[in-house]
Amino acid sequence: MxxxxxxxxxxxxxxxxxxxxxxxxxxxxxxxxxxxxxxxxxxxxxxxxxxxxxxxxxxxxxxxxxxxxxxxxxxxxxxxxxxxxxxxxxxxxxxxxxxxxxxxxxxxxxxxxxxxxxxxxxxxxxxxxxxDLVRAEAINELTHASCEAARHDALQRLSGALSRKLGEIRDLMVDLLADINAKLDYPEDEGPEESSRWLEIMHHARDALSVLIQSYPGGRLRQEGFLVVIAGRPNAGKSSLFNLFAREERAIVSPEPGTTRDWIETWISIGEFAVRLVDTAGLRSSQNMIEAEGVRRSQSLLERADVILYLVDGVAGLNDEDREFAAKHPEALLLWNKADLSRCLPAPEGWIALSAKDVRSFGEFENIVIDRLRSYARTTQKAGTLERQIRIASERQAGLLKQSDLALSQALEAYTAGAGLDLVALHIREAAEAIGEITGDIAADEVLERVFSTFCLGK
Structure with a gap:
């Protein structure tokens, strides 16, 4: 057994x-x-x-x-x-x-x-x-941290910062629940000042929950990494740029169009972020079944990309496909490659001139990519700052926070609608229990086994 x-x-x-x-x-x-x-x-x-x-x-x-x-x-x-x-x-x-x-x-x-x-x-x-369960999960997250940002976030959770914040929110709910239960026992003692204070506590708890919930996309990105996709027409220099990022000759570079038939990927660090970097097949119509399948897969990756690097051969210049792509993906970084060649055309407005083979100028371009990653990370969270905010990176925690927020919302609706205090108390209890499941104060055996089974051996 x-x-x-x-x-x-x-x-x-x-x-x-x-x-x-x-x-x-x-x-x-x-x-x-x-x-x-x-x-x-x-x-x-x-x-x-x-x-x-x-x-x-x-x-x-x-x-x-x-x-x-x-x-x-x-x-x-x-x-x-x-x-x-x-x-x-x-x-x-x-x-x-x-x-x-x-x-x-x-x-x-x-x-x-x-x-x-x-x-x-x-x-x-x-x-x-x-x-507690939050800090235990942080041990696993620290083990899997693949970049400085993920390490920083996991270490913050391991230190107990998230646990303390969750404890503060749960204490608000438990204290409010005790207050409401006391009024259920002694209804004649309830006055208008209680009504105002209870509403204030519920709104304050929801605001705190909202901050943590909104931190999840950014926390997940820092833990799991960004998907950065290099795209462009055949022979634009995508594989050269991929190799420059990877600091090694991973992709085959050839003047023959269509050399990359499928996507190639590697995990790298760019600045403080973990990045899954993908070199895709050249985007063009092809009668070759293998190349056409590579293009289809490239399109699928582009739909999921966090950041797109779109290359154009600056010697050949723009065509209708390039203009159509730029219009369809306004968030993409548009790169005008082969700027080191004398026959390269001037970069159009909005395009970044570079050479995918010039190591000396690569640092400046890499800083542009780092800024884009930081900007994207900030757009995933509407509260706090990227550097100081307590973030969550666990899908389990995010789901329970949303469950707690929904229960609090129902408590507020019931109270403002004049429903009985017993119904309000029921929703507040549900909200507090969801927080207790996050920290492990309330957790079923099968949940605990599922959480810890994802850890490494020896942890």
Whole structure:
């Protein structure tokens, strides 16, 4: 029978560093008897058993069944409750060979450890009260942060900034709910001053929710990255520009039109942002079935792009297709390529002259792209500033915030329409419970398992 996240009495072990060759690897263990179990596999057993919390012990990891020395290691000892999970724990730092890690784990499993589930260490930290669900999710988001902006946002959530904001909003609702329930018990005490104050609290809570809800598109972009698509007619220089951004020869550059039959993509950082950069097939009508399919896919990507870079061969100049594209996509950055050639025509108004092969001038153009990314990020959020705002990046959190906002809206409508206070209280309770689901104060077991199953092993 498969183990559950709620089998908390089982000692667990897992590799906490990425699989593959590396200088060092870290194997994490946790459980009430984790120190005793690891000590069986340690050359200096008593030193490990006597170690205080936050102490490192040097020795050899051995197979107790055969006495074989497996690797020279350092064991970091953590004693409950002063550990990440709140349990006794040992982290084993070994050499990073896959063969070494596999043997260490096999020996630990033979001693009674079970392979940790995805995110099980973070789950145990959550149920032990060492963290809330928002900060636990931030651990996963920080692990997957692919750019400076995503790292900054995830670290802010990990520090508890979002949790505190959500706590403030929920406290408003809970206090208001208590006040309304008191008036339900003693209706003769209600006066006009309560009516005004309750409305003010509900509006204030909705305003705070609105700020967080509006932060989601920008937060998601910073976490998941921007889709930047390079488009243009064949032989405009798209692949050269792609290679310049990627800092390597990823796309084939050829004077023959139609060389790129399908799109090519890579993940890069531009400024503080993660970017999925795509080089598309040249946009033109073609009787070639493969090239025509590449053009169709390019059009599909353009419809989903956050930023479009449209190139024109400055030597050949504009044609009707270029003008039609520029009119259809007024938000695109229009690029006049091959400006380094003497026969290049002057760039029309609204077009940016550049050379997709000139590394020296690329920095100036890259700054233009960074400004466009920042501008686009700002348009996705109507409140706060890009640098200081507390953002959410979780679809789960965004959905629950909208659910809370809807319940508050219904509470306001019911109250202003003169409905009974019991109905108003019901909607406010729904709003508060939705916030409680975000932080994990109220959460079903299957929801928790679904959240933590998305984490990395060893987290």
């Amino acid at each position: 498969p183990r559950s996240y709620f089998d908390r009495n089982t000692p667990i072990a897992a590799l906490a560093t990425p699989e593959g060759r590396s200088a060092l690897a870290v194997v994490r263990t946790a459980g009430a008897n984790a120190i005793e179990l690891v000590a069986r596999c340690f050359s200096n057993r008593q030193a490990l058993l006597d170690a205080q919390g936050y102490q490192a012990v040097y020795g050899w990891f051995i197979d107790p069944s055969s006495g074989e020395y497996i690797d020279e290691v350092i064991a970091l000892v953590f004693r409950a409750p002063h550990s990440f999970t709140g349990e006794n724990a040992v982290e084993i730092m070994s050499h990073g060979s896959p063969a070494v890690v596999e043997r260490i784990l096999d020996v630990l499993y033979a001693q009674g450890f079970s392979p940790a589930l995805h995110g099980e260490f973070s789950f145990r930290a959550f149920v032990q009260g060492k963290t």
